[in-house]
Amino acid sequence: MRPMPASAAVRVRRAELSDLDDLVALEQATFDSDRMSRSQYRRHLDSASAQVLVASANHRKFLGTAVVFFRAGSSVARLYSIASRPEARGKGVGTALIAASEAVARQRRCRALRLEVRTDNAGAIRLYEQLGYGRIGRYAHYYADGADAWRYEKTL
Numbered sequence: 001m002r003p004m005p006a007s008a009a010v011r012v013r014r015a016e017l018s019d020l021d022d023l024v025a026l027e028q029a030t031f032d033s034d035r036m037s038r039s040q041y042r043r044h045l046d047s048a049s050a051q052v053l054v055a056s057a058n059h060r061k062f063l064g065t066a067v068v069f070f071r072a073g074s075s076v077a078r079l080y081s082i083a084s085r086p087e088a089r090g091k092g093v094g095t096a097l098i099a100a101s102e103a104v105a106r107q108r109r110c111r112a113l114r115l116e117v118r119t120d121n122a123g124a125i126r127l128y129e130q131l132g133y134g135r136i137g138r139y140a141h142y143y144a145d146g147a148d149a150w151r152y153e154k155t156l
């Protein structure tokens with residue numbers, strides 16, 4: 001992949017079945033544990049309680065993804081997962097995915113978006129705090145490898 005110009009406009013759309021290969025490849029390249037499987041992604045694509053988003057820019061059709069979960073009767077949406085392709089990081093893909101996730105949550109009349117992040121994931125923490133997320137708690141041993149998580153929330 002050639003480097004993406006910093007000025008490329010990032011667009012975010014709903015994921016489709018044809019994105020499955022890219023979604024699974026990015027998941028495998030990004031996360032060592034707690035990975036989402038192909039069948040889980042496939043289920044989320046069709047589910048009313050999930051929204052899978054894909055970021056693209058110009059002719060590069062797959063730069064990253066975010067997965068948002070909704071629960072019936074709850075006004076709090078959950079940003080379950082976010083990742084941008086390693087070659088595309090630091091160029092606004094993550095920011096665009098979070099903005100789109102917030103827009104989707106607002107459309108679903110949610111009052112807040114919550115997320116968990118590994119306490120050692122400094123890059124992601126910086127991004128969330130920069131975008132107005134506030135720390136609301138900590139989960140001990142949250143991840144499969146025993147790592148703790150911070151919980152963050154933003155009022156929409």
Ligand SMILES: CC(C)(COP(=O)(O)OP(=O)(O)OC[C@H]1O[C@@H](n2cnc3c(N)ncnc32)[C@H](O)[C@@H]1OP(=O)(O)O)[C@@H](O)C(=O)NCCC(=O)NCCS
Binds near residue numbers: 083085094095121130
């Ligand atoms: C976290 C992640 C989604 C950010 O995506 P991105 O496309 O780089 O995000 P953006 O370009 O919009 O935002 C960059 C901002 O995030 C922060 N940031 C991202 N990566 C960083 C890093 N390695 N070190 C420090 N800050 C970082 C910075 O605040 C940066 O803002 P700046 O460019 O103004 O300094 C991406 O790094 C990623 O996929 N990481 C691996 C997966 C992951 O950790 N996901 C989150 C937990 S589920």
